[in-house]
Amino acid sequence: MFEKLSEEKKTEILETGIAEFAQNGVDRANINVIAKKAGISVGVLYKYYTDKETFFLACLKRSLDVLTTVLQEQITSDDKLLVRTGKIIRAVQKTSREHTNYIRMYNEITSGGSRKYAPLLAEKIECLSSTVYTQFIAEAAEKGDIRDDIEPRMFAFFFDNLLMMLQFSYSCDYYRERFKVYCGETTVDNDELVASQLTKFLESAFTFRSSDVKHQEK
Amino acid sequence: MFEKLSEEKKTEILETGIAEFAQNGVDRANINVIAKKAGISVGVLYKYYTDKETFFLACLKRSLDVLTTVLQEQITSDDKLLVRTGKIIRAVQKTSREHTNYIRMYNEITSGGSRKYAPLLAEKIECLSSTVYTQFIAEAAEKGDIRDDIEPRMFAFFFDNLLMMLQFSYSCDYYRERFKVYCGETTVDNDELVASQLTKFLESAFTFRSSDVKHQEK
Amino acid sequence: MFEKLSEEKKTEILETGIAEFAQNGVDRANINVIAKKAGISVGVLYKYYTDKETFFLACLKRSLDVLTTVLQEQITSDDKLLVRTGKIIRAVQKTSREHTNYIRMYNEITSGGSRKYAPLLAEKIECLSSTVYTQFIAEAAEKGDIRDDIEPRMFAFFFDNLLMMLQFSYSCDYYRERFKVYCGETTVDNDELVASQLTKFLESAFTFRSSDVKHQEK
């Protein structure tokens, strides 16, 4: 398997698949078209991937692997919470611009009725970020850098929700339009503004002091 | 159009379509199956909707209309920001449980490659919530109930991002699994816990006082 | 199902399938070609038969049903054994000439590696003839019309083997050639000769008297 296919060719095929799937969705993408665009015959494609689903999964895996690697790099940091947060946000922006299609692939599995195996692949990335975020939030809570009356896991969840939406807002058509509706045409391309605003939002979400509270629901 | 079809029949057809599309996605849903389940002939369906895409759009429109109406109700409130926030969160939870399929339809357009016209339909709901959220955040800022160093529009954007993710986390398979990965199996069904945690998160995001800042990135 | 398709059309489709399958074998026959020849679209064919195998089975069933009916008629006779034998042989010849394709379909399942369900369909015809032949041979044995030192079932088996080979020799290309090799070009079309010779052969096979035996294997 893959003895003759060079690593580059292999990658090219997957990238072509990713581009098509990201563009049209799994169901509308056409295997014969992908093969042609990748400069190979359908036969080769079917030699390496038993069927369309399997090929899609391989494309998805590659996408998630790249994203996971990028995520790993972002995460490895000894900075304090807020510095780290800022870095992560900027990294998300960068990733979204550079790896649009990977993120669209990721987005592809978040909808789509009966796609069975795809979500399994995503477990890795979700587990990774959930573990990492939860842990550094818990650590920050211990150090007193962060309010301690929210469950770290849930905090991490809300945190990642914001990051995920940010990713999609840069990469996926629908979310991008919505982004514009909310923030205006220009803001979408003003990365620094968005980054600083979101950092502030998260900063205050993290550092609320209960002593300050005056108007709280019981 | 619809001269002969009673309002109830019309609704039944759309609801059947919504159920199928929500279940299987646009591409995998089968028009003939939908017609059969709705108790009509494909002929009728094609009389009123020129093609599958158009019918999907009609189903989507209905879904968004219902969600918009529900949203309107949630939004109309004179309560203070935090009370209102809590109410909205709970309303989102309720909606997610009661109108799963509508939300799945909404989710359906957030991905799905080349679906061209679908996003246009969603403008209404996005504009509505963006306007409303932006406005009440601006008002709160004026009253001093909220920090004033974040753009209301962006604030509203982050706010809605969290709500949208919450909706999907309750209604859509992939997001639901992710929800569990982050927060644990039981949390997913503990609406009160989730609501209170998210309220806290938003509360502090909203009410940060710049005077308190000690550890901020420059 | 078949509400709109008239009985004649239904039959025409099956007969077209039978002709093609008989001509080319299951694997080489082409569903699109069959549909075209039958004057329908593939869609219709697939509406009534879930796949090629199922359609082949339906064609086979029809073939075997016709053959079974014909067999039934042949069998229903109160004649004495030998008279009956002669009638059956002539009936087999007639059937073979008139229903060549049905017999080829029958022949189709006698080879063909992994064809799974086809043989099940044939059980009916095999059971029928085995039961009938076995029974009338047993009766003849009781009456003393036939030697009684051969198991009726095995006798019936040998009897049917000869009839089956006769059928195939008239209907199937290979067997037909072989028939010529053995008996000469002209004999193949001289039904009366073949019938009388086979009758004689069977007659003596049936009526051997043990008292006559002089040179028998121990």
Next chain:
Amino acid sequence: MFEKLSEEKKTEILETGIAEFAQNGVDRANINVIAKKAGISVGVLYKYYTDKETFFLACLKRSLDVLTTVLQEQITSDDKLLVRTGKIIRAVQKTSREHTNYIRMYNEITSGGSRKYAPLLAEKIECLSSTVYTQFIAEAAEKGDIRDDIEPRMFAFFFDNLLMMLQFSYSCDYYRERFKVYCGETTVDNDELVASQLTKFLESAFTFRSSDVKHQEK
């Protein structure tokens, strides 16, 4: 041709082909699989056999050659008719058990629509047995060992029909099931019983005396 391929390798390739063709039928057998199982490349296979059909024919030829050789040995006998008949039957049983795949190959050409050249190959075996059987039946008739009112050629034909069916009944799935339906599960493995019963059947078919006839069709 075959300059480099050793005789053993050649044989191994053919035997592999025979096994696959016997198992799956010509159409369903896969050339690439056969090459792999034979431990050669498809390239080699196509060097020696121009196409699948040609290769199948070569496999068929080998099968028929082996069967012809075996047949030759069975036939070469100076025994009297009935002794010889018994020997042939037992030889057929033995061959059927030992060379199942060759017989299946043989069976493969008896059906299968448009296989054009295959039957030509079989002429040899059919001519051989027809000649031999016809001749020894004629001789027996001269000696008075056999009734003389049946054409030797037709006699030989009926005789071989029974042997052929016996072969298939032991080797080919469909015929085997039919064998069981007629004679019961256990008989199929009781070679001695079958041999003696068929011998008796043939014995009386051969030795009928016209003087005994009382109830004959005119």
Next chain:
DNA sequence: AATGAATGAGAATTCATTCAT
């Protein structure tokens, strides 16, 4: 106007055959 049977273009997949290495 309603029906749903019929259509047939389109897509996935297979595998005999070729040919660069």
Next chain:
DNA sequence: TATGAATGAATTCTCATTCAT
């Protein structure tokens, strides 16, 4: 000369859409 990766024509099957009744 041998290899087996690559080819792509051919085939099965699906389903959006049409249209005769």
